[in-house]
Amino acid sequence: MDPTWVASWIQSARTPRVTDAIQAMIREADQTVRTRRPICLSNGNCCNFERQGHALWLTGLETAWCLNQIGCTPSVEQVEQSLRRGDCPFLKEGACGVHWARPLGCRAYFCDGAGQGWQEAMLEAWHGNMKTLHNQLDIPYLYDEWRRLLLVFAAEGVR
Numbered sequence: 001m002d003p004t005w006v007a008s009w010i011q012s013a014r015t016p017r018v019t020d021a022i023q024a025m026i027r028e029a030d031q032t033v034r035t036r037r038p039i040c041l042s043n044g045n046c047c048n049f050e051r052q053g054h055a056l057w058l059t060g061l062e063t064a065w066c067l068n069q070i071g072c073t074p075s076v077e078q079v080e081q082s083l084r085r086g087d088c089p090f091l092k093e094g095a096c097g098v099h100w101a102r103p104l105g106c107r108a109y110f111c112d113g114a115g116q117g118w119q120e121a122m123l124e125a126w127h128g129n130m131k132t133l134h135n136q137l138d139i140p141y142l143y144d145e146w147r148r149l150l151l152v153f154a155a156e157g158v159r
């Protein structure tokens with residue numbers, strides 16, 4: 001991949017425009033979850049992609065924004081270990097270690113059956129918003145699986 005892609009995502013993710021747009025989506029997510037009230041068993045299943053049979057997808061820009069909030073990027077080795085385990089590199093002792101900065105997809109996904117079915121339209125809308133942001137900012141668009149994106153950032157030496 002062209003290394004300028006990662007640089008442009010990181011640079012854009014630090015702008016108020018991107019932060020405001022993502023925080024608005026987070027507020028919407030929190031409000032929707034409060035209204036729907038899905039049950040969270042706090043068992044970490046949602047973060048174990050293999051076990052749960054789902055995948056977390058997002059854009060390069062959202063990945064950069066999350067990593068900027070987190071303040072560090074897992075190493076290539078840490079991401080590869082998580083790929084072998086089938087979970088997320090930020091999963092710590094059954095809970096999210098970066099709860100405040102987790103991707104939008106994490107905020108919408110619940111393993112509770114009653115918490116499924118209503119997320120699709122919301123996730124689709126957020127994805128559309130993120131794609132529009134990429135276009136408006138004139139930065140490369142990439143939509144991919146979370147750990148594959150983390151590997152791209154780690155391989156570029158983003159810390």
Ligand code: SF4
Pocket residue numbers: 046047056088089090091092095096097098099102103106
């Ligand atoms: S970022 Fe947090 S909530 Fe999302 S999959 Fe990873 S550990 Fe789970």
